[in-house]
Amino acid sequence: MYFSYSIIGKLQFMNSLPLYRQETIFKRLSIDLSRTTLSNWVLTSAELLAPFYDRLHQLLILQKIIQADETPLNVIQDGRETKSKSYMWLYQSGGHESGQPIVLYDYQATRAGAHAASFLLGFSGHLQVDGYAGYHALASDNCTLVGCMAHARRKFDEALNALPKTSRKDKMGVAQTALRKFTRLYALEKQFKDLTIDQRYLLRQEKSKPLLEDLNQWCDDNVTRTAKDSSIGKAIRYTINQWDSLVRYIEDGNLQVDNADGGGQQSGAV
Known part of the structure; x- marks a missing residue:
């Protein structure tokens, strides 16, 4: 099973290959792996890594400089219109001397600024962002926008x-x-x-x-x-x-x- 997760990880996250392309590659190698199977591998890997993600999130909130951005993506999901626009939020530790960077992604169905406020709850320091008004609500005595x-x-x-x-x-x-x-x-x-x-x-x-x-x-x-x-x-x-x-x-x-x-x-x- 570890070998399976390793293969999927290298193809998708290191080579930026979506699952449907990986499915085609495996077929050329006479390996029958459906997108459903590949998707389940990704989901299982995410579940196994959840404790690491949570710990990195805790460490990120302790940083004095955080950079954030968000980008739209289309998601096919039950209960939502086909290819509804969702958002992937990115948070990373910033600063010239921040050491090993912490980079976390947070998927949300909307671009509401409340998502950033919730993710960064407890943060105190400089938050570097673009001009999107959704970040403005975070500005306070404890959070300075850059x-x-x-x-x-x-x-x-x-x-x-x-x-x-x-x-x-x-x-x-x-x-x-x-x-x-x-x-x-x-x-x-x-x-x-x-x-x-x-x-x-x-x-x-x-x-x-x-x-x-x-x-x-x-x-x-x-x-x-x-x-x-x-x-x-x-x-x-x-x-x-x-x-x-x-x-x-x-x-x-x-x-x-x-x-x-x-x-x-x-x-x-x-």
């Missing part, structure tokens, strides 16, 4: 991709200009990655803060020049609305610039 710069940057990237191909080549375009400003911020984070918490804090105050002030002023100058419903208008307004949480990372040298470990890409949706 923005994700990757989410803000992505909106400008989407605005650039929405332009005609000829317009994308204009280096002086609004979206292109904004992306250059984000690039400079990320270049600094790459330089600071291996420094101590105190060193990173001081250099962020010296070098990152002026760049952030410049980005903030640029957004203020351009917000009235863009239509609210345009892609670039939405990107600028998102950045302005989330500004206080987006710049919070420079207040603590242990905080990340985003919840994707400084890579400029989103972790979640995972």
